[in-house]
Amino acid sequence: xxxxxxxxxxxxPLVRRRCHACAAERFRASGKFRVNANPKLxxxxxxxxxxxxxxxxxxxxxxxxxxxxxxxxxxxRLHDNDSGLTAELLQDPIVQRRNHIALDWDNSWRLDxxxxxxxxxxxxDVSVDFAxxxxxxxxxLIAEGxxxxxxxxxxxLAGGDLVSAIRLSGxxxxxxxxxxxx
Numbered sequence: 001x002x003x004x005x006x007x008x009x010x011x012x013p014l015v016r017r018r019c020h021a022c023a024a025e026r027f028r029a030s031g032k033f034r035v036n037a038n039p040k041l042x043x044x045x046x047x048x049x050x051x052x053x054x055x056x057x058x059x060x061x062x063x064x065x066x067x068x069x070x071x072x073x074x075x076x077r078l079h080d081n082d083s084g085l086t087a088e089l090l091q092d093p094i095v096q097r098r099n100h101i102a103l104d105w106d107n108s109w110r111l112d113x114x115x116x117x118x119x120x121x122x123x124x125d126v127s128v129d130f131a132x133x134x135x136x137x138x139x140x141l142i143a144e145g146x147x148x149x150x151x152x153x154x155x156x157l158a159g160g161d162l163v164s165a166i167r168l169s170g171x172x173x174x175x176x177x178x179x180x181x182x
Contacts, residue, residue: 002177003124005145006112008131012087014104015048017057024052026104031086033078034058042067044078046089059099061089091133109134113145123181135171138164138178146180156180 015027027048036043042065045058061078062070077085089095090103109132128141142162143150156162164178 001125002127004127004129005141006129006131007109007134007136007141008112009087009105009108009134010110011108012090013108013134014051014106015059015090016102016104017048017100019050019053019055019057021055022050022053024050026051027057029059029086029090030056031083032081033061033085035075035078037067040067041065042070042075046086046095059089059095059101061095063098087132105134105136109136111141111144123179125177125179127175127177129175130173133173135173137170138168138172138176142168142178142180 012029012031015029016025017027018025019027027050030047030049032047034045034047042062043060044062046061048057048059049055050057074085096102126142126145128138139150139153139157142148143153146153148156153162157168161181162168162178163181164176166172166176168178
């Protein structure tokens, strides 16, 4: 029987970028936007606060864009400081590249494990789905999902009792499946 586990975000990730005021490397997205427009062009920024000093930095969302090219619903979401839009934009690779940022997902996600009704003797097929592109180590997910230590998961992997079609070392942010034999 296939069991499904879902990795879901619990809050917005921290933004990794050096602060010009205190040289700290983390910012917390405030969820607020600043929009500046004239009759033809619009600029929009997501505001973020330094975790150490509280200094505000801006992350460019729109830059010198023709007002007619911006969808009205996007403009409304910017003006309403939509928190869902904040999450979408932080995960957008174009926004990340434009602003030279990376995301720090530590302590910003959880594994919804559902029920745990397997017996100790049977093999368990597990599908791990990601609700957002959260890079995590599969060994950590498996350890958390089954109440094992990470070292024990590494031993299971080395002994062939943990099998997957993909490599389980490193970080993943996409769906995968594995089989665990106790």
